[in-house]
Amino acid sequence: xxxxxxxxxxxxxxxxxxxxxxxxxxxxxxxxxxxxxxxxxxxxxxxxxxxxxxxxxxxxxxxxxxxxxxxxxxxxxxxxxxxxxxxxxxxxxxxxxxxxxxxxxxxxxxxxxxxxxxxxxxxxxxxxxxxxxxxxxxxxxxxxxxxxxxxxxxxxxxxxxxxxxxxxxxxxxxxxxxxxxxxxxxxxxxxxxxxxxxxxxxxxxxxxxxxxxxxxxxxxxxxxxxxxxxxxxxxx
Amino acid sequence: xxxxxxxxxxxxxxxxxxxxxxxxxxxxxxxxxxxxxxxxxxxxxxxxxxxxxxxxxxxxxxxxxxxxxxxxxxxxxxxxxxxxxxxxxxxxxxxxxxxxxxxxxxxxxxxxxxxxxxxxxxxxxxxxxxxxxxxxxxxxxxxxxxxxxxxxxxxxxxxxxxxxxxxxxxxxxxxxxxxxxxxxxxxxxxxxxxxxxxxxxxxxxxxxxxxxxxxxxxxxxxxxxxxxxxxxxxxxxxxxxxxxxxxxxxxxxxxxxxxxxxxxxxxxxxxxxxxxx
Numbered sequence: 001x002x003x004x005x006x007x008x009x010x011x012x013x014x015x016x017x018x019x020x021x022x023x024x025x026x027x028x029x030x031x032x033x034x035x036x037x038x039x040x041x042x043x044x045x046x047x048x049x050x051x052x053x054x055x056x057x058x059x060x061x062x063x064x065x066x067x068x069x070x071x072x073x074x075x076x077x078x079x080x081x082x083x084x085x086x087x088x089x090x091x092x093x094x095x096x097x098x099x100x101x102x103x104x105x106x107x108x109x110x111x112x113x114x115x116x117x118x119x120x121x122x123x124x125x126x127x128x129x130x131x132x133x134x135x136x137x138x139x140x141x142x143x144x145x146x147x148x149x150x151x152x153x154x155x156x157x158x159x160x161x162x163x164x165x166x167x168x169x170x171x172x173x174x175x176x177x178x179x180x181x182x183x184x185x186x187x188x189x190x191x192x193x194x195x196x197x198x199x200x201x202x203x204x205x206x207x208x209x210x211x212x213x214x215x216x217x218x219x220x221x222x223x224x225x226x227x228x229x230x231x232x233x234x235x236x
Numbered sequence: 237x238x239x240x241x242x243x244x245x246x247x248x249x250x251x252x253x254x255x256x257x258x259x260x261x262x263x264x265x266x267x268x269x270x271x272x273x274x275x276x277x278x279x280x281x282x283x284x285x286x287x288x289x290x291x292x293x294x295x296x297x298x299x300x301x302x303x304x305x306x307x308x309x310x311x312x313x314x315x316x317x318x319x320x321x322x323x324x325x326x327x328x329x330x331x332x333x334x335x336x337x338x339x340x341x342x343x344x345x346x347x348x349x350x351x352x353x354x355x356x357x358x359x360x361x362x363x364x365x366x367x368x369x370x371x372x373x374x375x376x377x378x379x380x381x382x383x384x385x386x387x388x389x390x391x392x393x394x395x396x397x398x399x400x401x402x403x404x405x406x407x408x409x410x411x412x413x414x415x416x417x418x419x420x421x422x423x424x425x426x427x428x429x430x431x432x433x434x435x436x437x438x439x440x441x442x443x444x445x446x447x448x449x450x451x452x453x454x455x456x457x458x459x460x461x462x463x464x465x466x467x468x469x470x471x472x473x474x475x476x477x478x479x480x481x482x483x484x485x486x487x488x489x490x491x492x493x494x495x496x497x498x499x500x501x502x503x504x505x506x507x508x509x510x511x512x513x
Contacts, residue, residue, distance in 0.1 A: 046416060058321055087311035095469065098266060098297060179297035198275050198414025199423070199441030 003202055010206025011061070012046070021183070026214065029187040032100055032174070033167035036107030037115075040163055043108075044115025045131075045156070049145040050115070052123035063213055066120065069113035078173030081106040085177065098179040101188070106173040111163040118159040122152040157226050161219055263475050264293040264300065268304040268313035270384060272342065273457070276434035276501055283495050289486065300383030300414060301423045308460065313468035314475045317459045317482075319432075320384035324458045328510060335511040340502045341456040343387055345436055346449035347419075348428040356425055356428075362452040363396035370398050373407040373419050376425035379418050380410025388453055389430040416484055419445075431502035455460035456505060459483070462467050483504075 171189035178185035195204035307313040311505035379386035423443035464472040488504035
């Protein structure tokens with residue numbers, strides 16, 4: 001009980017103190033994970049929608065692979081991105097290893113399959129409902145995809161949040177490709193791992209509570225935005 | 237539908253804003269080092285002085301000795317600062333490093349629960365202590381990760397004339413993790429382990445653990461320049477400046493003065509330099 005109490009106190013102290021190191025870590029966590037989610041959406045929305053509307057041999061296998069990729073182990077993704085970006089790897093000349101960009105790349109690879117797979121399901125369900133109607137309008141494929149994505153925007157919000165949850169909570173990949181460098185690539189999860197390794201369990205717990213609050217805030221804000229958009233749509 | 241594409245275009249235009257990484261004109265130095273150096277707080281003590289004296293910015297990546305040397309081999313670090321003399325000499329001999337220089341040393345310690353079920357506290361010889369742990373089959377946790385501390389532990393077992401790996405999974409448990417994680421496990425299991433004075437002095441979650449033998453081994457640290465002939469992107473001048481600073485009298489004094497919880501875990505030992513022949 002003592003540790004949990006001390007963890008809560010530490011969490012409150014961290015939030016209230018506005019310590020610049022701490023705010024830097026929180027800011028980087030958000031920057032890396034939100035960037036990864038935005039890029040993953042740009043890849044995953046069209047890819048998932050396209051797969052939902054396409055009929056080709058081996059489509060079932062493609063869907064199964066995409067769904068399986070939702071379970072990509074972060075450590076493996078981290079290792080692959082590490083080897084690719086290493087000075088001895090194919091993209092070594094870019095000098096991206098141990099930078100926030102490397103972390104964004106790794107998290108994008110983790111999040112994109114989640115966005116694509118869940119989008120595929122959403123769009124396929126909508127297509128079953130409105131497909132007949134859209135076909136009768138002679139809508140082009142691009143128009144159909146855009147319409148169905150727009151129609152599915154409320155359930156796609158949950159999709160995006162699932163992707164964000166994966167990114168912000170992940171430690172294996174960012175630890176390997178970011179290196180947990182102080183003031184450069186240290187994020188919430190790697191800071192928690194570091195404090196745990198120092199045996200500062202109360203501080204690690206405090207950071208963990210802050211991370212939970214952060215995730216809750218992002219989810220709460222997006223829910224508020226979604227609800228107000230829905231109200232406006234109903235009024236219109 | 238044009239509406240949706242306009243929204244997407246708007247999102248795209250934001251992308252460079254959030255994804256952009258500030259790139260300094262001068263590349264900061266990348267130092268690969270071990271948990272003992274970083275977790276002890278020594279680097280926090282030294283790095284501001286480095287920046288003040290030389291103007292260098294140093295980015296620290298923390299790994300076990302084996303993994304840190306790998307970062308040097310692949311050219312992903314510019315300077316490697318670790319503690320495993322044999323592996324360091326092999327690193328330089330293979331041409332991965334230009335040279336190796338002594339920097340400092342700490343002590344390996346045998347840690348265990350203070351009620352000391354294997355009764356090793358009265359044995360001054362660490363190898364004898366390990367033999368008694370093996371005889372009584374008392375829990376011992378090992379790093380098991382090819383780190384400097386792990387290799388030192390294995391050498392100590394060899395000195396004791398034992399191969400603990402035959403008991404792997406029973407009383408001898410290999411965590412495959414860093415020093416901190418392994419200390420946490422030992423603390424939770426009331427097990428024995430070999431650690432190093434730097435990490436131990438700053439470790440918070442000790443539970444019932446205490447030092448039972450501080451006579452285990454000397455733990456020398458060496459610093460190496462990653463070979464710029466193999467890896468032309470290594471900023472050789474900056475790297476040499478950093479190594480010279482760390483082995484200078486000013487830095488050596490700072491190492492000796494460094495205290496955590498009233499202990500001096502590191503002793504200066506700058507001097508000998510070895511190069512590949």
